[in-house]
Amino acid sequence: MKQYILMHQDTPVAELKLDRTAGVISSVGKVFHAAHVPVGIPVRRGMIDRGALNEWWRGRSIPASRMGIKEALQKMHLSDTGLLLEKCLGLSLSDQYWIRPDDFTVSWRQVNFFENDFSEDVGNILLGREPGSAPVSLMSPDNTSDGWLKKKWTILNGKRCLLKGGSGAACQEPYNEVMASYICECLHIPHVSYRLVTEDEYPYSVCEDFITPDTELVTAWYVMQTAKKPNHISVWRHYLDCCERLGVPGIREAVDQMLVLDYLIANEDRHQNNFGVIRRAYTLEYVGPAPVYDSGTSLWFDKPVGLIRPGVKMTCKPFKNTHEEQVKLVTDFDWLDISALSEAEEILRDIVKGSLFVDEARCEALCRGFRYRVEQLEKIALSAKKPVFLDDRKFDVKKDQAYSGKA
Ligand SMILES: Nc1ncnc2c1ncn2[C@@H]1O[C@H](COP(=O)(O)OP(=O)(O)O)[C@@H](O)[C@H]1O
Ligand SMILES: [Mg+2]
Numbered sequence: 001m002k003q004y005i006l007m008h009q010d011t012p013v014a015e016l017k018l019d020r021t022a023g024v025i026s027s028v029g030k031v032f033h034a035a036h037v038p039v040g041i042p043v044r045r046g047m048i049d050r051g052a053l054n055e056w057w058r059g060r061s062i063p064a065s066r067m068g069i070k071e072a073l074q075k076m077h078l079s080d081t082g083l084l085l086e087k088c089l090g091l092s093l094s095d096q097y098w099i100r101p102d103d104f105t106v107s108w109r110q111v112n113f114f115e116n117d118f119s120e121d122v123g124n125i126l127l128g129r130e131p132g133s134a135p136v137s138l139m140s141p142d143n144t145s146d147g148w149l150k151k152k153w154t155i156l157n158g159k160r161c162l163l164k165g166g167s168g169a170a171c172q173e174p175y176n177e178v179m180a181s182y183i184c185e186c187l188h189i190p191h192v193s194y195r196l197v198t199e200d201e202y203p204y205s206v207c208e209d210f211i212t213p214d215t216e217l218v219t220a221w222y223v224m225q226t227a228k229k230p231n232h233i234s235v236w237r238h239y240l241d242c243c244e245r246l247g248v249p250g251i252r253e254a255v256d257q258m259l260v261l262d263y264l265i266a267n268e269d270r271h272q273n274n275f276g277v278i279r280r281a282y283t284l285e286y287v288g289p290a291p292v293y294d295s296g297t298s299l300w301f302d303k304p305v306g307l308i309r310p311g312v313k314m315t316c317k318p319f320k321n322t323h324e325e326q327v328k329l330v331t332d333f334d335w336l337d338i339s340a341l342s343e344a345e346e347i348l349r350d351i352v353k354g355s356l357f358v359d360e361a362r363c364e365a366l367c368r369g370f371r372y373r374v375e376q377l378e379k380i381a382l383s384a385k386k387p388v389f390l391d392d393r394k395f396d397v398k399k400d401q402a403y404s405g406k407a
Contacts, residue, residue, distance in 0.1 A: 001026060002086075003102040008036040009281050010108045014048055016099070023061070023082030025054045035284060038097060039218045039246075040225030056222075060092065061085050062126075065148045067167065072125045076136060084122070087138035093153055093160055093209050094144075095216035096281035113141040113153070114160065114213040123152025127165065146273060147294070149173060153209075160209040164296070165202065171357040173296030174205035178351050179344075180265055180295035186340040189257040191292040201356060210291055216281050217290055220318065221272035223248075236319040236329050247286050248277045254289035256330045259319075261292060263327040263380075264341075264373050268315040269297035275318070299366055308365035310372050333381040341374055 002020055006013040013036045015029030028048045031037070038056050042049040062069060062081040069081060078084065091098045093113050100106060109115065119137035126142055127150050141153045141160075150165040166173040177194035184191035194205040211217055220239055226246060229238040236255070243251040262270050274294045278287045300308040320326035345367045352358040358366070 004099040005032075005102060007098050007100050007108065008033070009096045009112075011036050011282075012100075013037055013097075015102075016053075018086060018099070020083075020086060023058075023080060023085060025050060025057055028053060038222070039279075040222035052225075057085065057090070058082060059146075060090060060097075060144045062143065062145060063148060066126070067148060067150050067165075068126070068128055071128070075125050075131055076122070076138065081143075084138060084140075084143035088140055088143040090144065091141065092144035093141040093162075094146075094211050095218075096213075112213060114209075114211075117155065118153070120152065120154060123154065123163075126150060127152055127163075149296070156206070161206050162209065163197070164205050164207075166204075166296075166357070168302055169357070170301065170362065171203055172299065172301040174203040175351050175355065175358060176265065176296045176299050176301060177205040177207070177294075179299065179348055180261065180292070182347050182351075183261060183264060183341065183344065184292055186344070187257070187260070187336065189261055189292060190254070190289070196351065203355065203357065205296070207293070210293065211278070214280055214282065215278050215287060217276055218279055219273045219276035221276075223277060224272065234319070239319075243277065246277075248279075248288060249286070250288045251277070252331060253335075256332055257335075258292055259327060259330050260333075260336060260377065261295065262298070262316075263323050263377055264370070265295060265298035266300065266314055266323060266369075266373060267295055267298040268301075268317070269294075270317050272318050300369060305362050305365045308362075308369045310369075327377070327380055330384070333384050336381055338374060338378050338381065344374070345371060 001017050004016050004018055006016055012032040014031045016025050017027045018024070019026040028050045031043065031046055031048055034043050034046070037043050037048055041052045041056055061084060064081065066081070073079065073081065086099070089098045089100070089111060091111060091113055096108070096112070098108065098111065118140055120140070121131060121136045122138060122140035123142040125131055125136070145151060145153065149167060152163050154161055154163055164174065164177070165171070174196055178196050181191055181194045192207045192210050194207045197204050197206055223242050223246065224239055226242050229235070233241070240251060240255065258270070258275060261267070275292070276290045278290050279285060280287060303312065314323065316323045316326050319329060348367055348370065349363055352363050
């Protein structure tokens with residue numbers, strides 16, 4: 001058992017004890033600054049809910065579903081990804097929480113990964129690369145990265161960047177991220193910009209960290225934990241309501257934009273950790289919605305070419321279980337200029353040109369599938385713009401002429 005202080009930058013949040021063999025929080029002690037407790041973790045009568053904090057802590061570790069995680073853990077001689085958290089003091093490149101050993105006087109400035117270099121050993125192992133002969137350094141922001149795709153943080157030209165791979169035979173996610181960036185660019189949707197790189201013949205997407213030493217990402221999941229959802233309220237409404245209560249500006253517009261993008265690219269995995277809001281870690285003030293990120297699980301990424309066609313069943317998240325129902329939540333299409341996408345197919349062809357994974361037949365099917373979705377969206381947006389027809393009884397014919405004068 002080791003004693004730590006849960007920290008938020010240099011603000012002490014609470015005392016906690018960590019069971020170092022299981023990687024779990026075994027007890028939570030005194031709370032120093034309740035306002036800095038991670039968003040969505042209940043504090044009752046000055047006490048943090050230990051179960052919820054443990055879930056949050058475990059949620060910081062690499063998910064057990066991460067591709068290739070078993071082999072990576074073997075190489076690091078560890079039995080569980082939770083054990084990596086303590087090795088990097090729980091530090092992340094997506095928020096400003098960490099744990100400071102009780103007997104260790106170190107400041108956040110000295111340890112955070114935004115301003116201090118970090119080893120890429122863990123990242124390389126996670127990507128399946130062989131570790132060198134030197135001892136492996138486990139002080140890495142990769143220990144706290146979410147998601148199931150193989151990925152690593154790296155420093156390129158002094159900027160923190162996330163390198164992400166693809167999955168399956170088509171390895172389509174990196175191409176999709178680039179395509180989604182292009183669509184967002186055309187439609188003026190605030191987004192993380194992804195570009196393509198090829199390493200050892202495999203495609204990867206690279207994007208810059210959209211979090212700075214001053215800010216942090218609060219995912220929609222935790223935003224929605226800030227209040228109990230009443231049964232008669234939809235998930236979409238609940239998200240908007242929670243954001244409003246927290247004082248996050250610009251959410252309705254951002255959700256409209258995200259839903260339009262996800263309809264266009266047929267995104268199948270916009271779960272509640274794949275979008276969220278940004279707040280300032282020091283002042284706790286909400287800046288606004290996070291830019292759109294992680295749009296790779298889209299464009300029929302895991303479907304064979306024959307199933308890239310209209311009418312094929314697709315998963316939809318986070319608000320409704322079909323894309324047709326979900327796009328109905330868009331409250332305003334006035335900002336949408338579909339004609340800005342007139343060159344999108346050409347761009348898609350360009351993105352996958354020369355790919356060993358997306359061949360010509362697949363590329364053509366993707367273009368056809370995408371074109372159909374653009375056409376559908378255009379119809380949906382047009383019909384939404386029509387003024388609602390009001391059936392006003394004031395103008396009703398008072399007496400049916402057919403019967404007047406007849407006996
Ligand atoms: N550019 C970024 N800046 C900061 N944090 C990021 C960035 N991209 C992703 N993240 C964080 O890393 C997590 C995993 O990345 P994501 O792109 O969602 O991977 P996956 O496709 O495997 O789900 C995200 O849920 C988010 O918390
Ligand atoms: Mg994700």
